[in-house]
Amino acid sequence: MVRPEDGQSVAAARISDCLRDGSATLDLSHLRLETIPESLTALTHLTALNLRVNKLTVLPEWLGDLTGLTFLDLGYNGLTSPPEWLGDLTALTTLDLSGNELTVLPEWLGNLTHLTELNLYGSELTVLPEWLGNLTHLTRLDLFGNELTVLPESLGDLTGLTFLDLGGNELTALPESLGNLTHLTDLNLYDNKLTVLPECLGHLTALTTLDLSGSELSRSELTVNRLTVLPEWLGNLTALTTLDLSSNELTVLPESLGNLTHLTDLNLCGNRLTVLSDAFRNLTALTRLDLRYNKLTALPESLGNLTALKKLDLSGNWLTTLPEWLSDLTALTFLDLSDNELSVPPESLENLAAFHEFHRNGYRLTSG
Numbered sequence: 001m002v003r004p005e006d007g008q009s010v011a012a013a014r015i016s017d018c019l020r021d022g023s024a025t026l027d028l029s030h031l032r033l034e035t036i037p038e039s040l041t042a043l044t045h046l047t048a049l050n051l052r053v054n055k056l057t058v059l060p061e062w063l064g065d066l067t068g069l070t071f072l073d074l075g076y077n078g079l080t081s082p083p084e085w086l087g088d089l090t091a092l093t094t095l096d097l098s099g100n101e102l103t104v105l106p107e108w109l110g111n112l113t114h115l116t117e118l119n120l121y122g123s124e125l126t127v128l129p130e131w132l133g134n135l136t137h138l139t140r141l142d143l144f145g146n147e148l149t150v151l152p153e154s155l156g157d158l159t160g161l162t163f164l165d166l167g168g169n170e171l172t173a174l175p176e177s178l179g180n181l182t183h184l185t186d187l188n189l190y191d192n193k194l195t196v197l198p199e200c201l202g203h204l205t206a207l208t209t210l211d212l213s214g215s216e217l218s219r220s221e222l223t224v225n226r227l228t229v230l231p232e233w234l235g236n237l238t239a240l241t242t243l244d245l246s247s248n249e250l251t252v253l254p255e256s257l258g259n260l261t262h263l264t265d266l267n268l269c270g271n272r273l274t275v276l277s278d279a280f281r282n283l284t285a286l287t288r289l290d291l292r293y294n295k296l297t298a299l300p301e302s303l304g305n306l307t308a309l310k311k312l313d314l315s316g317n318w319l320t321t322l323p324e325w326l327s328d329l330t331a332l333t334f335l336d337l338s339d340n341e342l343s344v345p346p347e348s349l350e351n352l353a354a355f356h357e358f359h360r361n362g363y364r365l366t367s368g
Helices: 004-021 038-042 061-065 084-088 107-111 130-134 153-157 176-180 199-203 232-236 255-259 278-282 301-305 324-328 347-351
Strands: 025-027 048-050 071-073 094-096 117-119 140-142 163-165 186-188 209-211 242-244 265-267 288-290 311-313 334-336 357-359 364-366
Touching: 004 025, 004 038, 038 061, 061 084, 084 107, 107 130, 130 153, 153 176, 176 199, 199 232, 232 255, 255 278, 278 301, 301 324
Parallel strands: 025 048, 048 071, 071 094, 094 117, 117 140, 140 163, 163 186, 186 209, 209 242, 242 265, 265 288, 288 311, 311 334
Antiparallel strands: 334 364, 357 364
């Protein structure tokens, strides 16, 4: 670990090198800095400055003179509020304030209208200002791990967003304006308090990754989000390749799930499913299917169509027998049947030549 006094020496050396070489980027991260060497003021040509993971509780006003900065990382320091001069760095396209102790965002941050990426991960924000909608050039917004209970309608004005992380908050509802974000490819709503999904999400047809999971505490104890049913419009999201619905309270799946023919990764772990829909027969692109810790007593024949599967986890269910077609899934490299009610190893598994390990007690097979 770098000592603060050593960090100052390293920082001074890097600043000197940057001045000599004319480099436009400077990395002063992970140096345990409590103050920034004033020699940095000479680097007026800088476009990228990384001050991540230090011990900076205040920032010197002269940093505001580095108006050529397009990238600034202030993540994981001890900041409680962004300094006002930050609003003068109007050339910024990437700003990282993650892991600080921010409770509110000041209005003058709305001056940074050229931002394409804003990272506020792991702060202590309880509310988002309406002016956030002014940052219309944003393509990536990370708000994971805050304390948000509601979202402003102006979030729907950020129509250029392709990535939006709202996971790890306390959201109980989503604004209808979210449906305006039709360029989104990645949406994370993990570990919130949602009970229903608004129809507006069905407009997000560019999504390739959607995380609606709860929070998995351990293999045997799951805390659930509160989704009990999925809307039929889920089938409109036909570009999805990854869908995580784990740790909810689902008892049944919509038939429209079968429309998601590009899915390669489907996680249904930790729900209350007793049967699986025949819609699965259409999901032939799946390579990973996680059905751990449900209440399945039998497997439908439709799963036999999933011949691209490489990983299938059926552990923690109530299965007493396995179908013969399971041996047709010859692409499998991982199969977990542990914690079921199987009394003897199924003979059909002998046809799965890819496996070279067979854990008899738990019926857990792996290859590789």
